[in-house]
Amino acid sequence: MSWRWSPASVLILLVAASVLLFVLYGLTAAPEVSSHSADSAMSATISLRSLLCVSLLAARRGGIEVKNVHEKLIKNVKSKDGSLKNPVTDGDMRSHHAMLRTLKDAFPHLKVTSEEHDPEAESQYANVHVGPADIACPEEVSKEIPDDTNLPVRDLHVWIDPLDATQEYTESLLNYVTTMVGIAVNGKAVAGVIHKPFEDMEDQQTFWAWKDHGISPNLQPPTTSSSSNIKVIVSRSHSGDVDEVARKGFAGKSIEVLSAGGAGYKTLEVAAGRASVYLHTTKIKKWDLCAPNGILNALGGRLSSFDGDEIDYSPGDAVHRGGVIAAHVDHAMYLDIFTSLSATSFRFREDS
Missing domain, CATH: 3.30.540.10 (Fructose-1,6-Bisphosphatase, subunit A, domain 1)
Structure with missing residues (x-):
């Protein structure tokens, strides 16, 4: 007995094949479209x-x-x-x-x-x-x-x-x-x-x-060196550690250690000239530092680690270790003093 294809059978077969090809194309093409869309979004x-x-x-x-x-x-x-x-x-x-x-x-x-x-x-x-x-x-x-x-x-x-x-x-x-x-x-x-x-x-x-x-108009930074009257601002939680190191570094000079809360507040005190340098000796999160760093950079100041490196704010590790030295003027002087002292006078702690 021979099989004869009817027009209806041929039509059904063609429709089924078309659907199958469409599904297979969708499965293989979808990732490419998604990837392309993501690339386009990130290049915007x-x-x-x-x-x-x-x-x-x-x-x-x-x-x-x-x-x-x-x-x-x-x-x-x-x-x-x-x-x-x-x-x-x-x-x-x-x-x-x-x-x-x-x-x-x-x-x-x-x-x-x-x-x-x-x-x-x-x-x-x-x-x-x-x-x-x-x-x-x-x-x-x-x-x-x-x-x-x-x-x-x-x-x-x-x-x-x-x-x-x-x-x-x-x-x-x-x-x-x-x-x-x-x-x-x-x-x-x-x-x-x-x-x-x-x-x-x-x-x-x-x-x-x-x-x-x-x-912003309310940021009026100092334009002269503050080295004659040093005001070091530190966290309230560990002012004693930095006090001792600061007095060793500036022996013979007038120095005052100010304790305050919040990286934002301390940075604004430096930006306004009410503090000479902001020091931090424990680990700290990068969301505490990025805005202060951006403001100091814009003012011509600098915020760095104790080894002088810039802080990397790329996505990834949110914790910064190695201390913070932030100043609007004379950053190089503070970096030289505290880098030489930090190795012998105190260790970076893991508490914040």
């Missing part, structure tokens, strides 16, 4: 001036959350279950979400690193109100920075600190508290925003700078 350019302006917005929005949480703590405002929330966790997390979402809403493909958080804890803050993403620059920035630069998004990495000076935050030493956004290009800090949410005067709340482009 971002306006650095717009990124700086969104960073200002992010820092201020984070500051609002930090301030609101503290005010509720003072008023003993309880959560829905009747318990008092941990002020650091609540303030940090709400600020983290506000800042991260502001940046990612404006620039979806931007690489942003914030403090590491528990995913389960993060889900509790998904309802934090952020507001629309706005890349328009306020007059305070456009007036100081008339020119712009566009760079591929793959070259950019942003580090955010949603609550700097957490210990001081719990102690209501609020002048030390800041929210910060640091912008790095190919691993180098080029711009930074430091916001003081508890500062009384509005025009003194937010400090920003972009290397070779402009600085």
